Amino acid sequence: MLKCKHVVAKADALVDGAPMTRRERFALRLHLLMCHHCRRYIRQLRALLSTLPRETDALDDARTQEVLDRLNIPQDR
Amino acid sequence: MDPTLESPEFIERLRQGDQAAFGQLVKAHHNMLLATARTMLSSADAEEAVQDGWIAAHRAISKFEGRSLLRTWLTRIVINQARMMLRKGGREIQFDPTDEQDALAHRFRDGGHWDHPPQHWDLSGPDALLTRDELRHCMEKTLGKMPDNQRLVLELRDLQGMDFDDICNMLDVSASNVRVLLHRARARLFELVDHFQETGEC
Numbered sequence: 001m002l003k004c005k006h007v008v009a010k011a012d013a014l015v016d017g018a019p020m021t022r023r024e025r026f027a028l029r030l031h032l033l034m035c036h037h038c039r040r041y042i043r044q045l046r047a048l049l050s051t052l053p054r055e056t057d058a059l060d061d062a063r064t065q066e067v068l069d070r071l072n073i074p075q076d077r
Numbered sequence: 078m079d080p081t082l083e084s085p086e087f088i089e090r091l092r093q094g095d096q097a098a099f100g101q102l103v104k105a106h107h108n109m110l111l112a113t114a115r116t117m118l119s120s121a122d123a124e125e126a127v128q129d130g131w132i133a134a135h136r137a138i139s140k141f142e143g144r145s146l147l148r149t150w151l152t153r154i155v156i157n158q159a160r161m162m163l164r165k166g167g168r169e170i171q172f173d174p175t176d177e178q179d180a181l182a183h184r185f186r187d188g189g190h191w192d193h194p195p196q197h198w199d200l201s202g203p204d205a206l207l208t209r210d211e212l213r214h215c216m217e218k219t220l221g222k223m224p225d226n227q228r229l230v231l232e233l234r235d236l237q238g239m240d241f242d243d244i245c246n247m248l249d250v251s252a253s254n255v256r257v258l259l260h261r262a263r264a265r266l267f268e269l270v271d272h273f274q275e276t277g278e279c
Contacts, residue, residue: 003189008181012260016234016241037194045263047200048270049235051207053216055112056078064104068096070128071135 002031007038015046079105083146091138091147099138103131106148109237110155116229117159117170126162130155149239153247156229170225172250174257180268195267196274206274215279219269223262230255231262 010028013020020028032039059067081087082105090098110130114123133154141150163169184193198206206212220228229248233239245252273279 003185004191005185005189008264009260012256012263018241037191040197041195041267044195044198044200044270045267047198047207048266049263052231052236052266053213053220054236055108057108059104059107061104064100064107067103067107067128067131068100071099071132 002027004031004035004038007031007035008041011038011042011045015042015049078148083148085143088141088143088147092141094139099135102134102147102151106151107131109148110151112236113152113229113232114155114159116232117156117225118162122162123159126158127155130158133158145243149243149247152233152237152239156247170229172226172248172254172258174226174254174261177261179261179264181264196271198270198274206270211277212270212273215269215273216266218279219265223265227258227262227265230258234259235263 007028010020010024012018014028032042082101087098087101091102107127110127111123114126114130117123118126130151134151137154141147145153160170184191186192200206220231223231230244233244233247234241241252241255245255248255269279
């Protein structure tokens, strides 16, 4: 029988959808069926990871041009 | 991310030396690459690493074979630039996990079951825990204080959504080590949010 500590250690692979043996997956499912603390841990971990502050903005045109200007592209193009 | 920026047509334009296409690439990826470099370097050094990365990418783009996503290829270049800069300063990122315990370890009894189980977090509604400004602020602080190796792995996997195996390859670190570092980074954040839920403080 898996212990909560092991479930928490394996939770990362679970939320990442990493490959797991059938036996591992079954043991996890069985534990989660019975343990609401671990169910809560996994639910909240997923929510947490989906709200981390991401850097997704595009660079503005002026800065883009600055980067391009410093590439030393031959002038004959 | 605009999917056309990974399309074979776009890659062919880049390989042919199309400067407008290269400009699009810079525009779309620069800030993401900067975020990656900042996990290892100061802001000023990160700017330099990314600029040097663009120069290297521009030189090598005609030989890009499309065996990975462009985004992954660029990230690998910038990480290599950043590691080179660290080495010049006599520093290096170690990816072998130390034998520290993760941030949640103290919450289990000796038998391995929860002693201090997670609090219930309010995940929806206008005052949902994870959207609160004070908590966002605490998170930024925790991210800033995190060891570089954990912060980098977290950045690549959870903030940029890179493929786990790609991360192991680009860092040249074993999957089990990346797993441990990622778990430790996430455990710190979980512990932070749970503590905030309980006390209202960082």
